[in-house]
Amino acid sequence: FHNLESYCSLNFSSFFPPECMISATELELLMQNVIFAHQETCQFRQENLQILRWETFSPEEMQNFQQKPMDQMWERCVCHITDAIQYIVEFAKRLSGFTDLNPNDQIVLLKAGAMELLLIRMSRAFNCFNNTVFFEGKYAQLELFHSLGCTDLITSMFDLCQSLCALNLSEHEMAFFNAITLLNPSYPWLQDKHKVDTLYRKIHFAFRHLLRRTHREFILMKLPEKEKLSNICQLHLEKLNIFRQMYPTIAWERFPPLYKELFISETENS
Numbered sequence: 001f002h003n004l005e006s007y008c009s010l011n012f013s014s015f016f017p018p019e020c021m022i023s024a025t026e027l028e029l030l031m032q033n034v035i036f037a038h039q040e041t042c043q044f045r046q047e048n049l050q051i052l053r054w055e056t057f058s059p060e061e062m063q064n065f066q067q068k069p070m071d072q073m074w075e076r077c078v079c080h081i082t083d084a085i086q087y088i089v090e091f092a093k094r095l096s097g098f099t100d101l102n103p104n105d106q107i108v109l110l111k112a113g114a115m116e117l118l119l120i121r122m123s124r125a126f127n128c129f130n131n132t133v134f135f136e137g138k139y140a141q142l143e144l145f146h147s148l149g150c151t152d153l154i155t156s157m158f159d160l161c162q163s164l165c166a167l168n169l170s171e172h173e174m175a176f177f178n179a180i181t182l183l184n185p186s187y188p189w190l191q192d193k194h195k196v197d198t199l200y201r202k203i204h205f206a207f208r209h210l211l212r213r214t215h216r217e218f219i220l221m222k223l224p225e226k227e228k229l230s231n232i233c234q235l236h237l238e239k240l241n242i243f244r245q246m247y248p249t250i251a252w253e254r255f256p257p258l259y260k261e262l263f264i265s266e267t268e269n270s
């Protein structure tokens with residue numbers, strides 16, 4: 001009856017133009033693909049983050065971080081963000097259909113979406129009860145990052161994590177939210193927008209199917225809006241530029257190539 005049920009509860013024609021009709025079996029396979037792509041490419045397992053969630057840094061350890069020079073703290077965080085982004089790239093590559101997209105479009109989607117997916121994944125490593133985030137083995141308060149000199153950016157990241165935690169997203173919902181955030185067909189530089197849009201619609205349809213099955217459709221209206229994520233990403237680029245003006249050679253000499261490729265525009269690279 002499972003197939004029959006999924007046929008009955010799905011009104012294909014209203015949502016799908018012919019080219020992206022999918023069968024109930026294909027729908028199940030697509031759902032599994034998105035969920036496995038997420039589960040296999042998270043840097044930290046949910047259960048380990050849970051076990052450690054009350055392990056916070058001592059005041060001495062906090063002070064030790066706060067007294068690090070700005071460039072040293074930035075360099076450490078940039079290394080963490082670069083590691084985390086490699087997992088995001090792996091997530092994208094495992095999403096069925098992503099590697100079939102135009103190679104240029106794959107880069108455009110990752111350049112635009114990597115930081116957004118990172119912020120969504122960061123909420124998995126966030127303890128909303130004491131406003132701490134997993135960092136270098138324990139959970140850290142916002143103040144620990146003082147020496148980065150971008151407390152407004154970090155505050156908005158923590159606020160985003162709080163709003164995501166309030167939704168109590170399951171790993172499955174997190175997987176789909178990341179997939180639809182990555183496959184955003186409205187990016188201006190896409191060469192084959194239609195192909196991205198078709199894949200986006202299929203995955204969004206599968207997401208709604210999952211939410212319908214679990215009676216969680218309401219979260220669709222409560223997920224953070226696109227501009228909230230992109231505002232934080234914009235602020236990140238501003239803070240990065242300020243840092244680079246203060247330490248012009250660091251970004252060149254000590255930032256990993258992947259970070260530079262994603263966040264430092266080509267014009268400056270030339």
Ligand SMILES: N#Cc1cc2c(cc1C(F)(C(F)(F)F)C(F)(F)F)CC[C@H]1N(C(=O)[C@H]3CC[C@H](C(=O)O)CC3)CC[C@@]21S(=O)(=O)c1ccc(F)cc1
Pocket residue numbers: 041042043044045074076077078079080081082084087118119121122124125133134135136145148150153154157236239240
């Ligand atoms: N350099 C850095 C930088 C690095 C990171 C973030 C932000 C910045 C900047 F916002 C900065 F520095 F200003 F705060 C920056 F630079 F981007 F602007 C947010 C995502 C974080 N992050 C994670 O939360 C991962 C995401 C994936 C997840 C998983 O897959 O399981 C594990 C946890 C990876 C990099 C990391 S971090 O851990 O260095 C970190 C840094 C500051 C902070 F307040 C909390 C965390």
